[in-house]
Amino acid sequence: MNLRIRTLAIMLATFSLGAHAQTTFEEISADLNKAGGVYLAYPSVEAKQTPAPKGYKPFYVSHYGRHGSRYLISDKDYQWVIQLMHKADSADALTPLGKDVLNRLNLVWAEVDGHGGDLTPLGVRQHQGIAERMYNNYPEVFRGKRHISARSTLVNRCAMSMVAFGDRLKALNPQLDFNYEMSQKYMSYLCYHSPKSNVFTNNEKGPWAEEYRKFEEAHTNPDRLVSSIFSNTVFVRCVVNPREFIWGMYWIAVGMQDIETRVSFYDIFTAKELFDLWQCVNYRFYMGNANPLASNGLVMANAKSLVENIIESADNAIKDRSTAATLRFGHDGNIIPLLALLQVDNFDVSIEPSAGIYKHWCDFKAAPMASNIQFVFFENKGGDVLVKIMHNEKEVHIPVKTDIWPYYHWDAVKDYYQKRLATLPS
Incomplete structure (x- = not known):
């Protein structure tokens, strides 16, 4: 690729990220539900799956999902x-x-x-739909008597989301072996917030x-x-x-x-009133959960233990092929820092509020109800493992070199994130 073409490619990529991040009054006005921010009901899935490189078959899915649509927190x-x-x-x-x-x-x-605070019927349907599409997109993963680990935070709506998701998979293949868990034991990575980050994110x-x-x-x-x-x-x-x-x-x-x-x-x-109120909500979610400049990575680092668990679980699944999927269920405050730590698309943007947060980062794009991140693993007969990352069932970019996007070599992905974890505050 000559210099002129390379420069054009970089400009196009930068424009693409900017367009992804930009949220406008016109966008909110066209769909007032978006003014709800993280209350946006899970959007319809229209993205197509890019076929895996020749010879590669899926064998494992690692997932983190926010609970589905819920009622307001309290009566x-x-x-x-x-x-x-x-x-x-x-x-x-x-x-x-x-x-x-x-x-x-x-x-x-x-x-x-x-x-x-309860999961609504719509929230149940959202997770049933995500589970069914996962099953249909990667049927090889869910064939036979394979094991699935499903864990949720201690909050009822997360546990109910987990059951809705798992029951749909079980209905599609009754041979699947499920292990449902809702335990304090796993909160250290399912829903972690460090004491230092809590001091920073306190909105008072x-x-x-x-x-x-x-x-x-x-x-x-x-x-x-x-x-x-x-x-x-x-x-x-x-x-x-x-x-x-x-x-x-x-x-x-x-x-x-x-x-x-x-x-x-x-x-x-x-x-205009809805747009202005949404800007306030978006501001708070960015400062409290994403990667604000003043936090020096402290808030984003709340996802460190979750990324460590994703890596550890994947390596175990690569060694022991009895596991089909690792399913995790939590909250918007876990999805948002995970997106930032993984540097998915533009969600790790680090700015001061004076830059206009809504122009660079958007809560309803990051974490609508039932939002999810999926790592889908593929392997060829030679034992080479690839991974594809999806956010809300759409293929995304991460800053790891690849010539087969949206697929990345797992060893390169793991190496990149392990080095990144080492640079983040505790």
Whole structure:
């Protein structure tokens, strides 16, 4: 390749990464569900699988998946908004739109009551679908009486995601031997956050907290929405905290895509209001889970033990061919640093908030509901092992040399990450 062609290739690659990272107001406006950030329901999978090089067959899959779609973390996240709206209704302080919103909230409560933090039926279906596509894409892996290790964090929605995933594989091949585990023993890599990183990521006392507070204050503008819902200014002045109300309605609105009740609250927002609120959420997730410049790799390093487990499990599966898959189930706060540590596409970008985080990093692209990373291993008759890495079932790039992308030589991948792990803070 001559210099001119090589330079063009580098420019095209850089442009591709920039286009991947860039998120715009127009993109959010075209699909308001994306304003939910990590509440985005798992997107449809349309990417095609690149055939393996001639002579290579799949034999093992290593996986880490976020739990599927869930209800808001607590019943209180719905209750306080609904109670406030009922109080306003009793005081004759709701506009016609406010009364309509209250009716919709009552419909929502009929479904969500008692389910705070639980996996939703959609979350079950998401993991069933991912499992079925994995089975159909790599049938050689799941033939016969092969063993599958499945482990989740101690959170119920993760365990239920694990069971939904595993039960679908078991239905497709009843001979598969499953070992389901939800244990404190595995939390050191399934959901690890170092004490030092917890100091940095604290959104009240962390070194970035005051800058973020000013950012959120500038991007939270509730007056228009509040005046469209409440008709009595005295009631608003004495009872309603406008900033808390717009945030409460935001979380309910963006969470509707993850539940079964088919009503929407997007009509009470402008697209700009949703975009601004999403920017705040995206800011917090970047600073708390990705690779912010000020962290010096400390946050990203939370995934070190997980990468070590991926390497160790893969080497064991290469030696002992009884294992078909290693399945792990956790949270967005585990997927995001894993993407950064692995340097998948542009998810390891390291910037200051002043650069405009949403222009460089995006939470709903990193970790929507049921987001997952898959390492799929292939081997030829000569014993050469290749690996392909997928993020949300799409083939991705990592900074390891290869002439057969999306396939990489496992020895080169393992060597690269072991050296990278050695450079990261503890």
